[in-house]
Amino acid sequence: MTPSAPVRVLPGHFEPERHFYPRVLNAQIHPLVRFFLGLSRERIIERYKHLNPRCDAQQLTELLCTPPKHYFWSGCDLMHVTTHDGRRRMVVIETNSCPSGQKSMPLYEEADEQGGYRTLMERAFKNGLLAGRRLPVGGLAMIYDKNVMEASGYAAAMADAFNEPVWLAVHDQDDPDPPVRWDDGLMLVRDDAGEWHPIRAAMRYITQRPWTRMPTETRTAVLNPVTVCLAGGRNKSVASTAYDLLNAQLSEARLKVHTPRTLRDIGLPEVPLWVRSMGGRAVVKVPYSNAGQGVYTLTTPAELDAFMAMDHPYERFIVQSLIGNSGWSSRTGEGVFYHVGTMPDRRSRIFVADLRMMICASSDGFSPLALYARRARSPLTDSLDASTSSWDMLGTNLSVKRADGTWDTEPNRLVLMDRKDFNQLGLGIDALVEAFVQTVLATVAIDRMTTSLQTQRGRFRRRLFGQMNDDPALLRELMP
Numbered sequence: 001m002t003p004s005a006p007v008r009v010l011p012g013h014f015e016p017e018r019h020f021y022p023r024v025l026n027a028q029i030h031p032l033v034r035f036f037l038g039l040s041r042e043r044i045i046e047r048y049k050h051l052n053p054r055c056d057a058q059q060l061t062e063l064l065c066t067p068p069k070h071y072f073w074s075g076c077d078l079m080h081v082t083t084h085d086g087r088r089r090m091v092v093i094e095t096n097s098c099p100s101g102q103k104s105m106p107l108y109e110e111a112d113e114q115g116g117y118r119t120l121m122e123r124a125f126k127n128g129l130l131a132g133r134r135l136p137v138g139g140l141a142m143i144y145d146k147n148v149m150e151a152s153g154y155a156a157a158m159a160d161a162f163n164e165p166v167w168l169a170v171h172d173q174d175d176p177d178p179p180v181r182w183d184d185g186l187m188l189v190r191d192d193a194g195e196w197h198p199i200r201a202a203m204r205y206i207t208q209r210p211w212t213r214m215p216t217e218t219r220t221a222v223l224n225p226v227t228v229c230l231a232g233g234r235n236k237s238v239a240s241t242a243y244d245l246l247n248a249q250l251s252e253a254r255l256k257v258h259t260p261r262t263l264r265d266i267g268l269p270e271v272p273l274w275v276r277s278m279g280g281r282a283v284v285k286v287p288y289s290n291a292g293q294g295v296y297t298l299t300t301p302a303e304l305d306a307f308m309a310m311d312h313p314y315e316r317f318i319v320q321s322l323i324g325n326s327g328w329s330s331r332t333g334e335g336v337f338y339h340v341g342t343m344p345d346r347r348s349r350i351f352v353a354d355l356r357m358m359i360c361a362s363s364d365g366f367s368p369l370a371l372y373a374r375r376a377r378s379p380l381t382d383s384l385d386a387s388t389s390s391w392d393m394l395g396t397n398l399s400v401k402r403a404d405g406t407w408d409t410e411p412n413r414l415v416l417m418d419r420k421d422f423n424q425l426g427l428g429i430d431a432l433v434e435a436f437v438q439t440v441l442a443t444v445a446i447d448r449m450t451t452s453l454q455t456q457r458g459r460f461r462r463r464l465f466g467q468m469n470d471d472p473a474l475l476r477e478l479m480p
Helices: 031-037 041-051 057-065 115-129 148-162 226-233 236-249 268-277 301-308 390-394 429-452 462-468 472-477
Strands: 007-009 073-082 089-096 139-144 166-170 180-183 186-190 196-205 221-223 262-267 282-285 295-298 316-321 353-362 365-375 399-401 407-409
Touching: 007 148, 031 365, 031 429, 041 057, 041 365, 041 429, 057 365, 057 429, 073 429, 089 226, 089 236, 089 429, 115 148, 115 196, 115 221, 115 353, 115 365, 139 148, 139 186, 148 166, 148 196, 226 236, 226 429, 236 262, 236 316, 236 429, 236 462, 262 268, 268 282, 268 301, 268 316, 295 301, 295 390, 353 429, 365 429, 462 472
Parallel strands: 139 166, 139 196, 196 221
Antiparallel strands: 007 166, 073 089, 073 353, 180 186, 186 196, 262 316, 282 295, 282 316, 353 365, 399 407
């Protein structure tokens, strides 16, 4: 249950049944996934170099082993795709600066009840973001607006990692009197007696327009800062720019963030033109939404007409090539990609599934942290007709927004990395290695973009951001 006021989470109060899905508590991690998580970076680099002999292994080593400056905790949603001639690829669909996944991840070691919760606190928070950093006087906090199961788990793991109490505070975007405020970049949390407490470092799981509640410049150390969201962690438009810039820098190294063809800063009247240019099938996204909201798969004139008739709060969109089945994917310059999908079930049905790869970084570089997959509601069909929604065949996100604005989930479509579920995905160790490398590359791209959006003194470059993201509706939302 969501607390109405911040609570103090004390050391020694991590309870696994509160922070993992019930089916995860007794799940055994799949041997292949466990093997992958146990690989050293050196072995991952050697394997990737062997499969991609033209890539620059030294450059890849630097990317994987250099700590980021801002973006220490990241997650990518990837799709396993192929072409008609069998050319397979892990494609980055989006990067998330507050990725879920711990509650869905079977334990690497059964005796380690905190699993990735504690690993993230030790690597990314304690020995990553906070390493060598001067902090103001104050306590620790975990602030969130959804996913109390994982937010409270991180708070409990943080309390154990630092051996001190941690404030757990809900910070909803519609709360007229939130228990979190900022004073000259310092976070303060209000207790139930009305007293405000300064916070020296915090983790946040604020996913809905976090820039409306968090300043771009803070003295409190935050995992992850809101500038990471604006630079691509929750801004698909700027993320696309970040990927293009990194790909240009890495072209000679033969390394690349693989994404669908992406067109950004598209006005609503232009959308039908670009959809037609892709063969009448495309994905249109509100750049700043998450949890599957603001994503529209357009495969028929009726779906396009319905999208155009909607009332949209933002003025700019991104249009991406649609990855569907072999007979109805978007046409691009690289040919037609379509979903590999799950292994056929007993009724010979294949479902679209994505893979969430969560990573973290410490002072010695990046490491995989957690994985899970999600499948679509309806199986892929060989052809399109009006009887089946394209979103039901292609949409994989489990989050569902209720009419009252709260959130629910559909865990029946969750695919665990355990002995029972993992084999459905048809993934091998090389696909996991590629997924990890793609996630690191996407994270590095956004981390570098975050640096570009700041001055040498750490001031946010609002004018530059406005030029890169020319959407007045978004710019008006930024917290002063």
